[in-house]
Amino acid sequence: MLSRAENEMLCRTGPGTPMGELFRRFWMPALLMTDLPEPGCEPVRLKVLGENLVAFRDTDGKVGVLERHCPHRLADMWFGRNENAGLACAYHGWKFDVDGNCMEMPTETAESSYKHKVRMVSYPTQEYGGVVWVYMGPSEQQPELPQMEWCRVPDDQRVVRSWLQDSNYMQATEGEIDSAHISFNHRWMNMDAMPAAQRTPQRLLPDGRPMRVLDSAPRLTVKETDYGFTYGSRREVGEGQYYWRVTQFLLPFYSMIPGPSRSAGSGRCWVPVDDEHNMVFQYQASADGPMSEQQRVRASASPENLTRQHHELKDGTIIDCWRPQRQRGNDYLIDRRMQKFDNYTGIASGREQDMAMTDGMGPIPQRWREHLGTTDIAIITARKILLRLARELQGGKEPFAPHHGDTYRVRPIDIVSDEADFVKLYDKHADLAMAKV
Ligand code: FES
Ligand SMILES: [Fe+2]
Numbered sequence: 065m066l067s068r069a070e071n072e073m074l075c076r077t078g079p080g081t082p083m084g085e086l087f088r089r090f091w092m093p094a095l096l097m098t099d100l101p102e103p104g105c106e107p108v109r110l111k112v113l114g115e116n117l118v119a120f121r122d123t124d125g126k127v128g129v130l131e132r133h134c135p136h137r138l139a140d141m142w143f144g145r146n147e148n149a150g151l152a153c154a155y156h157g158w159k160f161d162v163d164g165n166c167m168e169m170p171t172e173t174a175e176s177s178y179k180h181k182v183r184m185v186s187y188p189t190q191e192y193g194g195v196v197w198v199y200m201g202p203s204e205q206q207p208e209l210p211q212m213e214w215c216r217v218p219d220d221q222r223v224v225r226s227w228l229q230d231s232n233y234m235q236a237t238e239g240e241i242d243s244a245h246i247s248f249n250h251r252w253m254n255m256d257a258m259p260a261a262q263r264t265p266q267r268l269l270p271d272g273r274p275m276r277v278l279d280s281a282p283r284l285t286v287k288e289t290d291y292g293f294t295y296g297s298r299r300e301v302g303e304g305q306y307y308w309r310v311t312q313f314l315l316p317f318y319s320m321i322p323g324p325s326r327s328a329g330s331g332r333c334w335v336p337v338d339d340e341h342n343m344v345f346q347y348q349a350s351a352d353g354p355m356s357e358q359q360r361v362r363a364s365a366s367p368e369n370l371t372r373q374h375h376e377l378k379d380g381t382i383i384d385c386w387r388p389q390r391q392r393g394n395d396y397l398i399d400r401r402m403q404k405f406d407n408y409t410g411i412a413s414g415r416e417q418d419m420a421m422t423d424g425m426g427p428i429p430q431r432w433r434e435h436l437g438t439t440d441i442a443i444i445t446a447r448k449i450l451l452r453l454a455r456e457l458q459g460g461k462e463p464f465a466p467h468h469g470d471t472y473r474v475r476p477i478d479i480v481s482d483e484a485d486f487v488k489l490y491d492k493h494a495d496l497a498m499a500k501v
Pocket of ligand 2: 239245246249250414418
C-alpha cells in the first residue's frame with residue numbers, strides 16, 4: 065500500500081515532477097522506426113512524459129523530435145512541409161532542422177538576424193532495435209543506450225510493435241511483474257478454443273496442462289540488481305520438482321518475459337504518454353538466427369488487428385498511434401459464453417486480457433486502497449526502487465543504470481529444477497540469465 069503522496073510521486077511524470085525528472089535521465093522508446101518509413105515522409109504526432117512533440121525523418125533521412133508547436137504563433141508543426149532537410153511550418157513558412165535550428169524565416173527581411181535567435185525545443189534521437197529512442201534530459205547527463213539483447217540482434221531476428229493503452233504507465237508495468245496473474249487472467253480451460261497463433265510454447269505437465277496453472281500461489285523471491293531487480297517465482301509441479309520463472313524489471317519501465325523457446329526473450333516497454341496513457345513497445349527476438357514466418361505470426365498475434373490511428377487524448381491533444389481492435393471503448397469485445405466454457409476472462413487474446421485488468425483500475429489507481437498479498441512482492445519492490453531513485457535524484461544523486469548500458473545484458477529464465485532456493489538456483493544457472501548477443 066502506498067500513501068496518496070507516494071502514489072502521486074510514482075505516477076506523475078510531466079516536466080518538473082520527481083519521477084518525470086528520473087525518467088528524463090534515460091533514453092526512452094518514442095516510436096517505431098517504421099512509423100517514419102522513408103526520407104521526407106509524413107511527420108508523426110506524439111506525446112512523451114506529458115510533452116507534445118512531433119517526429120519527422122527529413123529528406124536526408126535524419127530523424128528529429130521537436131516540440132509540437134511552432135515558436136512563431138504556435139501552429140501545429142505536424143501540418144508542416146517536410147522539405148529540403150527541414151520541417152517548414154505550414155502557417156508562415158518558418159523552417160526548422162532536426163536539431164531545432166531555424167533554417168528559414170521568410171516573413172522577415174533577408175538581412176534580419178531574428179532567425180538566429182529563435183529555436184525549437186529539440187530532443188536527441190537514436191535509431192536502435194527497430195525503435196526511435198529519445199532523450200529528454202539535461203545534455204550534460206546524456207546516458208548510454210540500454211544494451212538489451214532484443215535491440216542488439218539483427219533486424220530479421222526481431223519483431224517489435226507498439227500500441228497505446230488507456231492507463232498510467234505504472235499499473236501496466238506492474239502487470240508484467242505479477243507472476244500470479246497468469247494462472248487466472250491468461251488461463252484457457254478449453255485449449256481447443258484458443259486461437260492457434262496464440263499458442264506459444266509453454267511447459268506442460270504430463271497430462272497436457274500448462275505448469276503455470278497448477279500452483280496458483282507461486283513463491284516469489286526478489287533480488288535487487290544494478291538494472292532494477294530480478295525475481296524468481298516458484299511453482300510446485302510434484303515429485304520434488306519446481307517450475308521456476310525468473311523475470312527482470314529493468315529501469316525505468318522494462319519487463320522481460322521468460323518462455324522455453326524464446327532465446328533472446330520477449331518483453332515490453334511501458335512509456336508514459338501522459339499521466340493517463342502509456343505507449344507499449346512489445347518485442348520478441350531470437351538470438352539464434354532469423355525468425356521463422358511462424359514465429360513472426362506468433363509475435364504479432366496479440367493484440368490482434370492493430371491499426372494506425374489519429375487519436376484524441378482526454379486533454380484534446382492529437383497523437384498518431386497504433387490501437388488494438390479490442391479496447392476499453394468496446395469492453396475488449398468480452399464474450400461471456402467464452403468466459404463460461406473456454407477461458408477465464410472471455411477476452412480472446414492475451415494482451416487485451418491484461419489491458420482489461422490494468423485499464424479497468426482507472427487512469428491512476430488509488431493504491432492507498434489496495435490489500436497486497438505475498439505474490440505482490442515484486443510490485444512492491446519496483447515501487448520502492450522507483451520512489452527511492454526519484455528522491456535520490458531530488459537530493460542531487462544521479463541514477464547508476466542510465467550510464468551503464470551493459471548492465472541490461474540479461475535474459476529471463478524458464479526452467480524446471482529440483483532446486484527450491486532462488487539464490488542457489490540463480491547461481492547454478494547464471495549463464496542462462498546472461499545475454500548471448
Ligand atoms: S505559426 Fe509557424 S510560421 Fe507562423
Ligand atoms: Fe499478463
